[in-house]
Amino acid sequence: MHDILIGKKILERNEEVANENRGQFEELGIFVINMVSAPGAGKTTILEKTIERLKDKFQIAVIEGDIQTDNDARRIEKCRVPVKQITTGRTCHLDAHMISHTLDWLKGIKGLKLLFIENVGNLVCPAEYDLGEDCMVSVISVAEGDDKPLKYPAIFHASDALIINKIDLLPYINFNMKLAKDNAIGINHNLKICEMSCTTGKGLDEWCDWVKKDVSR
Numbered sequence: 001m002h003d004i005l006i007g008k009k010i011l012e013r014n015e016e017v018a019n020e021n022r023g024q025f026e027e028l029g030i031f032v033i034n035m036v037s038a039p040g041a042g043k044t045t046i047l048e049k050t051i052e053r054l055k056d057k058f059q060i061a062v063i064e065g066d067i068q069t070d071n072d073a074r075r076i077e078k079c080r081v082p083v084k085q086i087t088t089g090r091t092c093h094l095d096a097h098m099i100s101h102t103l104d105w106l107k108g109i110k111g112l113k114l115l116f117i118e119n120v121g122n123l124v125c126p127a128e129y130d131l132g133e134d135c136m137v138s139v140i141s142v143a144e145g146d147d148k149p150l151k152y153p154a155i156f157h158a159s160d161a162l163i164i165n166k167i168d169l170l171p172y173i174n175f176n177m178k179l180a181k182d183n184a185i186g187i188n189h190n191l192k193i194c195e196m197s198c199t200t201g202k203g204l205d206e207w208c209d210w211v212k213k214d215v216s217r
């Protein structure tokens, strides 16, 4: 009983801070995308490819959330956009409070229009923690299996878009694309779905067009 109440309070406080973040992002004119997936689905690779395509169009920054290491932040640094590492230690998700600590840094980035937040690799907890983002994008890779939307419904329910990545591996893997999409749409019929391969480049233009439209809205 006590555990339930404490959990509820934590989420309520998170929601308050998320709303404050949202207000700040709006004031600063920054569009914010929260990227969530299981570890290894391809979030950092998608960011690298996206930045390559969009960084001349508008100023981008990235927040990298990880339990350990700044490996991903160092990968993004090579793309020559501002990047901030948040190392969460034992915490398996980012929360709104952690993001609020980056606001001063964000304010210092001239002309910032688009912020990507790469959440900690986890298909469960990030669903519960609003960060104040405009849009949540979940990523699954075909190697994970077509049943993931059914097994982790909360994250797909909370997402605005789903990227199904690594489609170059389809010939080697027993993944039913129609079933995966039907499962995801069954949970969230508003979900926009993009099939992608960072290896071949398929789907990246479609995805970047979505992002461009959202940023210029």
Ligand SMILES: Nc1nc2c(ncn2[C@@H]2O[C@H](COP(=O)(O)OP(=O)(O)O)[C@@H](O)[C@H]2O)c(=O)[nH]1
Residues within 6 Å of the ligand: 037, 038, 039, 040, 041, 042, 043, 044, 045, 046, 121, 165, 166, 167, 168, 169, 196, 197, 198, 199, 200
């Ligand atoms: N075959 C294939 N491998 C990919 C693709 N996208 C990413 N990878 C690989 O998957 C691994 C995990 O990618 P990463 O971006 O680090 O995943 P993250 O943990 O979600 O950030 C890396 O070895 C990538 O090179 C893809 O579209 N096809």
Ligand SMILES: [Mg+2]
Residues within 6 Å of the ligand: 043, 044, 045, 072, 118
């Ligand atoms: Mg990563």
